[in-house]
Amino acid sequence: DIILTQSPLSLPVTPGESASISCRSSQSLVHRDGYDYLDWYLQKPGQAPQLLIYFASYRASGVPDRFSGSGSDTEFTLKIDRVEAEDVGVYYCMQALQTPWTFGQGTKVEVK
Amino acid sequence: QAQLVQSGAEVKKPGASLKVSCRASGYTFIEQYINWVRQAPGQGPEWMGRINPNGGGTMYSQKFQGRVTMTRDTSITTVYMEMSRLRSDDTAVYYCARSSRLYYHGMDIWGQGTTVTVS
Secondary structure, rough: OOEEEEEOOOOEEEEOOOOOEEEEOOOEEEOOOOOOOOOEEEOOOOOEEEEEEEEEOOOOOOOOOOOEEEEEEEEEEEEEEOOOHOOEEEEEEEEEOOOOEEOOOOOEEEEO | OOOEEEEEOOEEEEOOEEEEEEEEOOOHHHHHEEEEEEEEEOOOOEEEEEOOOOOOOOOOOOOOOOOEEEEEEHHHHHEEEEEOOOOOHOOOEEEEEEEEOOOOOOOOEEOOOOEEEEE
């Protein structure tokens, strides 16, 4: 199975500032179609995960442009600009290149 | 709008079987895979497998092979996930989530989750 390693695991942020989360894969996530099959999800307390980013950098419908994804191959980053109180929760990266799809351990974002 | 609605919470004894439903609406049922993802208390999500409503083909994580069966009823746009020989470590919230068969764009719609307690 592909292993995804996130860092940091906990991230206190000040509203209005930016935050970055790293996700490293044990294998390249580049598909033969050229896309990186790496998603980012946010799970707010008591809710199902919600999709933020797919193909490493494509924002899902309705996701604010404060959220951006970058990276390729085995190194990926989620950046949140101008963090808001509603952004708190646990952020997960997930690979969909090969089954079983696997998730990172999660990064808990808290507002200071 | 597209949505997935799951069946209610379950309490099961070890060794029993479980069947959770996921009813889809607001989109073309056969165009989207339905994935099952579970999340044990305090843990991250875990992908269990998926079903193609167009034909019923399945793909399971090896971890669940032989213990999980996913089926669908196209007449009522509903997918089912059955798990047998339940253990205490199967206690989790079980989610269904769709992903496109035609052009991958993540798991963009999720059910509300079904809490399963094995005790």
